[in-house]
Amino acid sequence: MxxxxxxxxxxxxxxxxxxxxxxxxxxxxxxxxxxxxxxxxNKPQRLNVTSQEKAYNNSNEINIGYGVTYNPTKSPHILISGGTGSGKSMFMSFLLIEFLKQKSTTYLCDPKNSDLGSLSNYFGDKYVATTPNNIARVIRLAVDEMKSRYDYMNENFIYGSNFETHGFKPVWILFDEIGAFQAYGTDKKSKEIINETMDRIKQIILLGRQAGCFILITGQQINANNLSTELRDNFSLRVSLGFNSSEGLRMMFGSATPDVTIPIEVKGAGLLYLHGNGKEQAHYYESPYIDSEQFNFIEELKKYIPEQSRE
Incomplete structure (x- = not known):
């Protein structure tokens, strides 16, 4: 010019x-x-998920397909939006197994008591929460773990260290449909529980990286009512699956919203923004494909659920 x-x-x-x-x-x-x-x-390759022999992942990197590798120590926290039939649940199921392969401590919060909530049959009630009180308890457990890790790291100070240096494994919270959780705040007492829990979630988002405490949040629509812009910008991996309005994309990606209209014609496809990958804007992405006839999610899950989760 x-x-x-x-x-x-x-x-x-x-x-x-x-x-x-x-x-x-x-x-x-x-x-x-x-x-x-x-x-x-050249079109990147979509990841086709198939059953494999039990094998743990000793690195922090996760191949999420379509030429994208995710590492929470470099890019903490995940935000996923998508309506019914967008492939959001399939993507979250894939990530859950990948976290377990890394021997992460994993908590599941499902205020709608749907897919994630049913996994209490395998994880136990300590790690799965569906009611506001239990969700508040799970989030409190994660924050306490984060604080105890910081205390330990301060007592055993190593300059430039993080949770890996001190032998800790990641802690992940998978929180499905955060908007549904906030909708429980209908009276003074329930609003207090919601607000206290959201404050603790904010602590994890802002402070969790060095201690290895991460959160994955999903919602049909991510907006300022269920997640402030300040917090949204701290999610380094953001994925919008299926069709989303231009306003919905702006709420999801902010300044990283693409200038061009990208058609979404494949189930499980959408837009992805990964902080630090060299791209200034969200770009087209196809999430891992799971064929239920070739991949039994529950059987795969059982391979990696720690024994203490079943107690």
Whole structure:
């Protein structure tokens, strides 16, 4: 761009360039002296999940397919949005098993008492919560663990260390449908429980990284009513599955909302933003594909559930 009449035209060549190249545009970056259009030439591979022999993952990295590797120590916390039939539950099931493969302590919060809540049959009631009081208890357990880890690390101080240095494994909270949890606040007492729990969730989001305490939150719609913008920006991995309105995308991705409209035509597909991966905006993504005839989720889960979870 050179400060003349054509600069505005240069910034709005999306349709023309896609038609000329016959390629999908994945990102547009407007710089001070140029506009950069990025197109996908080679389609990344969608991960096809199949049953395998029991094998633990000794690294913090998780291959979530479509050319994306996730590491919570570099990019803490996960936020997933998606309506009915978007593939959100399938993606969360995949991540749950991946966390267990890393020998993580995993807590499940399901205020709607649906898929995650039913897993109390395998994890036990200590690790699975469906009522406001039990969810508050689980979140309190995770915060207490985080604080005790910080106390230990301070007593055994090593400059630049984190939970791994001191031999701790990750702690994960999977919180399905946070909006449904907040909807329980219908009277003074229940509102107090909701507010106290949300305050503890905020502590985990802001302080959990170094202690290895992470949270995954899902919702059909993520907005300022169920998650403030301040907290949303602390989720380093954000995934919106299925169709989402332009306003919904802005609430999910903020300044990382793509400038171009990206069609979502595959179940389990959507937009993904990973902080620190070199992309300024959310881009097209297809979550791992699980064929129920080839992959038995419960049988796979049983391989990795720790014995203490079943007590």
């Amino acid at each position: 050179s400060g003349n009449y054509f600069d505005n035209k240069i910034q709005h060549l999306d349709v023309e360039l896609q038609g000329l190249l016959d390629l999908p545009m994945v990102e547009k970056i407007i710089c001070h002296n140029a506009t950069e259009y990025n197109f996908r030439i």
